[in-house]
Amino acid sequence: MTLSAGPEAPSRSLAHPTRAQIRLEQVLHALSDPVRLSVVSALAATERELPCSAFPLPVTKSTCTHHFRVLREAGVVRQVYRGTAKLNALRRQDLDVLFPGLLDVVLDAAAQQRRQDSAKPL
Amino acid sequence: MTLSAGPEAPSRSLAHPTRAQIRLEQVLHALSDPVRLSVVSALAATERELPCSAFPLPVTKSTCTHHFRVLREAGVVRQVYRGTAKLNALRRQDLDVLFPGLLDVVLDAAAQQRRQDSAKPL
Numbered sequence: 001m002t003l004s005a006g007p008e009a010p011s012r013s014l015a016h017p018t019r020a021q022i023r024l025e026q027v028l029h030a031l032s033d034p035v036r037l038s039v040v041s042a043l044a045a046t047e048r049e050l051p052c053s054a055f056p057l058p059v060t061k062s063t064c065t066h067h068f069r070v071l072r073e074a075g076v077v078r079q080v081y082r083g084t085a086k087l088n089a090l091r092r093q094d095l096d097v098l099f100p101g102l103l104d105v106v107l108d109a110a111a112q113q114r115r116q117d118s119a120k121p122l
Numbered sequence: 123m124t125l126s127a128g129p130e131a132p133s134r135s136l137a138h139p140t141r142a143q144i145r146l147e148q149v150l151h152a153l154s155d156p157v158r159l160s161v162v163s164a165l166a167a168t169e170r171e172l173p174c175s176a177f178p179l180p181v182t183k184s185t186c187t188h189h190f191r192v193l194r195e196a197g198v199v200r201q202v203y204r205g206t207a208k209l210n211a212l213r214r215q216d217l218d219v220l221f222p223g224l225l226d227v228v229l230d231a232a233a234q235q236r237r238q239d240s241a242k243p244l
Contacts, residue, residue: 028150109224
């Protein structure tokens with residue numbers, strides 16, 4: 001699949017799949033990693049666009065960049081430059097139209113799993 | 123994670139995660155492949171246990187074996203030997219208890235995507 005930022009897009013815009021290009025398998029893959037799942041949970045909990053630095057992730061900056069790229073290329077997040085910062089927003093409307101209920105069910109399951117993990121004895 | 127078939131299990135039994143060992147990320151990863159998604163859709167549409175040969179998959183036998191292993195190790199399917207055949211069944215109850223609604227939402231999304239794909243002009 002060729003991702004295009006469009007012919008008239010400024011040079012610093014990033015390639016995103018259109019809504020019609022988003023594939024269920026890629027969305028599930030993007031959500032199948034604990035770090036990416038925690039990023040998506042954090043984005044879902046806010047209406048705001050967040051910079052990568054807003055996420056306290058236990059990974060290096062380059063790994064963080066990789067995870068956001070996987071999320072963007074799958075169509076789960078939209079990444080835009082604002083000045084020198086790269087901001088991230090969840091593509092909730094696109095996902096809800098394409099795969100009704102999927103995001104909410106996955107986020108609920110992730111939250112339940114976190115609760116169970118934290119209740120386990122160390 | 124160590125998967126165990128249990129000390130008293132017959133030698134030809136296969137290792138499966140217990141319900142408590144099933145992780146959301148691994149389930150999502152197991153579902154994030156078109157072949158595995160089609161297998162899960164077929165298993166969900168029947169109450170029966172099915173042998174690998176029941177799935178008309180566009181992959182080699184060893185690739186098929188790999189896909190079933192991923193599904194089994196993630197806790198999505200249960201594989202049992204019946205004589206010389208290896209039979210597969212969806213672990214629907216385990217998944218529904220752990221992640222309510224997840225399987226149904228993913229299967230609905232997969233079915234919708236298949237309908238849209240087949241409606242596209244070649």
